[in-house]
Amino acid sequence: MSKVQTATTVAELRAIISGWRREGARVAITPTMGALHEGHLSLVEVAKKHADRVVVSIFVNPTQFGHGEDFERYPRTLEQDLALLATVSADLAWTPDVAAMYPAGFDTTIKVGGPAKAGLDDAHRPGHFDGVATVVTKLLLQTGADVAVFGEKDYQQLQVIRQLARDLNIPAEIIGAPTRREADGLALSSRNRYLSAEERAKAPEIHRTLQDVAARMRAGASAAEATAAGVARLEQAGFVVDYLLARHALTLAPVSGVAEGPVRLLVAARLGATRLIDNTGV
Ligand code: AMP
Numbered sequence: 001m002s003k004v005q006t007a008t009t010v011a012e013l014r015a016i017i018s019g020w021r022r023e024g025a026r027v028a029i030t031p032t033m034g035a036l037h038e039g040h041l042s043l044v045e046v047a048k049k050h051a052d053r054v055v056v057s058i059f060v061n062p063t064q065f066g067h068g069e070d071f072e073r074y075p076r077t078l079e080q081d082l083a084l085l086a087t088v089s090a091d092l093a094w095t096p097d098v099a100a101m102y103p104a105g106f107d108t109t110i111k112v113g114g115p116a117k118a119g120l121d122d123a124h125r126p127g128h129f130d131g132v133a134t135v136v137t138k139l140l141l142q143t144g145a146d147v148a149v150f151g152e153k154d155y156q157q158l159q160v161i162r163q164l165a166r167d168l169n170i171p172a173e174i175i176g177a178p179t180r181r182e183a184d185g186l187a188l189s190s191r192n193r194y195l196s197a198e199e200r201a202k203a204p205e206i207h208r209t210l211q212d213v214a215a216r217m218r219a220g221a222s223a224a225e226a227t228a229a230g231v232a233r234l235e236q237a238g239f240v241v242d243y244l245l246a247r248h249a250l251t252l253a254p255v256s257g258v259a260e261g262p263v264r265l266l267v268a269a270r271l272g273a274t275r276l277i278d279n280t281g282v
Pocket residue numbers: 031032033034038039040042043149150151152153154177178179180181187188189190
């Protein structure tokens with residue numbers, strides 16, 4: 001089984017990328033937390049279209065997990081991940097440990113406003129986007145990537161990263177890639193493996209509900225009316241809904257209907273101990 005080459009220190013990472021730069025290569029990064037699936041691999045495919053060399057970071061970032069969240073039990077499948085990355089011809093896996101990413105004395109946090117403060121996940125995971133923004137800023141600066149590819153699956157995160165790259169003049173082009181789904185509509189996620197068989201059978205209801213809410217809004221329903229129907233449908237199916245909201249697709253500001261610009265529906269809902277997120281355009 002062939003595996004992609006790895007770098008585990010910033011010095012090693014920089015030496016490899018400098019070699020590529022001397023050859024005139026354009027470099028992309030695809031940040032991940034590992035436990036890779038087809039969704040992650042599709043980001044690598046997108047990255048390859050925009051660059052000559054693709055780095056995939058695999059780092060379960062402790063600073064983006066809140067107290068009582070699943071940092072400890074988050075799936076870690078490094079050997080399998082490295083083999084999967086070879087199948088899509090990624091060029092390098094950047095696999096720092098926590099001490100390499102946050103050496104003793106590390107004491108800087110990137111706090112993004114705008115989309116990071118739009119409620120949604122921020123209201124349920126305080127500090128989460130500070131952790132995301134800080135680690136993504138580090139990844140972009142460690143690699144000096146020309147291009148960085150993120151999934152629309154984590155839609156608020158994508159907008160937060162666009163904001164930080166713009167605000168900090170980080171020259172990487174930020175590209176959003178579409179969500180890959182199972183045949184029944186469930187968005188692929190490393191956390192899907194937490195679902196019991198019964199929960200897995202219910203999980204696609206999230207995607208179906210979003211499609212229904214979008215159809216209601218396109219047919220003229222207000223955001224409040226359509227999302228309330230969606231929440232009721234998910235609760236009926238056994239979900240605990242953190243939020244299901246219609247937002248402006250770029251700013252994530254609240255909207256009352258489709259007349260106000262491009263609308264994105266965003267949902268977070270729990271099935272047992274597993275929290276699932278998804279989103280769709282209207
Ligand atoms: P994660 O490993 O969950 O932090 O995700 C790493 C990257 O993969 C993020 O940019 C995610 O948005 C993206 N991603 C996760 N799931 C999917 C999916 N089903 N389709 C496309 N991209 C995804």
